Structure formats: C-alpha cells, structure tokens
Amino acid sequence: MKKVIIKKVILVGVFFLTGLLHAQDGAAGINEATQMITSYFEPATQLIYAIGAVVGLIGGVKVYNKFSNGDPDTSKTAASWFGACIFLIVAATILQAFFL
Structure with missing residues (x-):
C-alpha cells in the first residue's frame, strides 16, 4: 500500500x-x-454567403415550380425562402461585425 x-x-x-x-x-x-480565430472569420463569412446563394437558387426554383403549377401555397414558400436567405446574410454580417 x-x-x-x-x-x-x-x-x-x-x-x-x-x-x-x-x-x-x-x-x-x-x-x-x-489571432487564429479571427483569421477564420473571413473565409467562414464567404462560405456562409456561398451557402446563402445556393439556398437562394434552390428556393427560387422551388417557388417558380409552385407558381407554375398553380399551387396556392406559393406565397408561404416564397416567404420562408426569402427569410432563410436574409437570415444567413444578416447572421454572417453580424457575427463578423461583433467578433472583429
């Protein structure tokens, strides 16, 4: 012991x-x-903007298809798509402004 x-x-x-x-x-x-963390913010912001662009294109195609088919739910889909795009852009901008 x-x-x-x-x-x-x-x-x-x-x-x-x-x-x-x-x-x-x-x-x-x-x-x-x-310094290491702040060096990642610019590429991360650009990545978020790229994701927002892809989401915007996919959402635009989805809204166009619903509008072309005469779906009555088109305005709801367009509003949610637009809100998602705005959220991504605003979130990236605010995070970059807050931390840098």
Missing part, C-alpha cells in the same frame, strides 16, 4: 515539475488564439 502511494506522489511531482518547466506566458497564448 505504501509503495502505491509513494509511486503516486512521485508521479504527481513529476507532472508538476514538467508543468512548471513548460509554463508559458498566458497573454501570449491568448493573443495567439485570438
């Missing part, structure tokens, strides 16, 4: 010393993480 406790104490001591030896400046790490 004492051997197990001694091994655990030695192991904890080694981990503690290793942590002290590899300690870094916290501000430098936070700044590096911030």
Whole structure:
C-alpha cells in the first residue's frame, strides 16, 4: 500500500515539475488564439454567403415550380425562402461585425 502511494506522489511531482518547466506566458497564448480565430472569420463569412446563394437558387426554383403549377401555397414558400436567405446574410454580417 505504501509503495502505491509513494509511486503516486512521485508521479504527481513529476507532472508538476514538467508543468512548471513548460509554463508559458498566458497573454501570449491568448493573443495567439485570438489571432487564429479571427483569421477564420473571413473565409467562414464567404462560405456562409456561398451557402446563402445556393439556398437562394434552390428556393427560387422551388417557388417558380409552385407558381407554375398553380399551387396556392406559393406565397408561404416564397416567404420562408426569402427569410432563410436574409437570415444567413444578416447572421454572417453580424457575427463578423461583433467578433472583429
């Protein structure tokens, strides 16, 4: 029993010393993480705009087909399609403005 406790104490001591030896400046790490995250915002925003364009094209075709077939539910489909496109654009713009 004492051997197990001694091994655990030695192991904890080694981990503690290793942590002290590899300690870094916290501000430098936070700044590096911030820079990495902000570098992803522009490509992510462009991706969201591209997804919005594809959703817009698919929705436009869906609305046109419903309108051509005389479906009475056309206005509801058009409103939901338009709302989805606006949400994607506004969400991307607000996220970029908020975080950058």
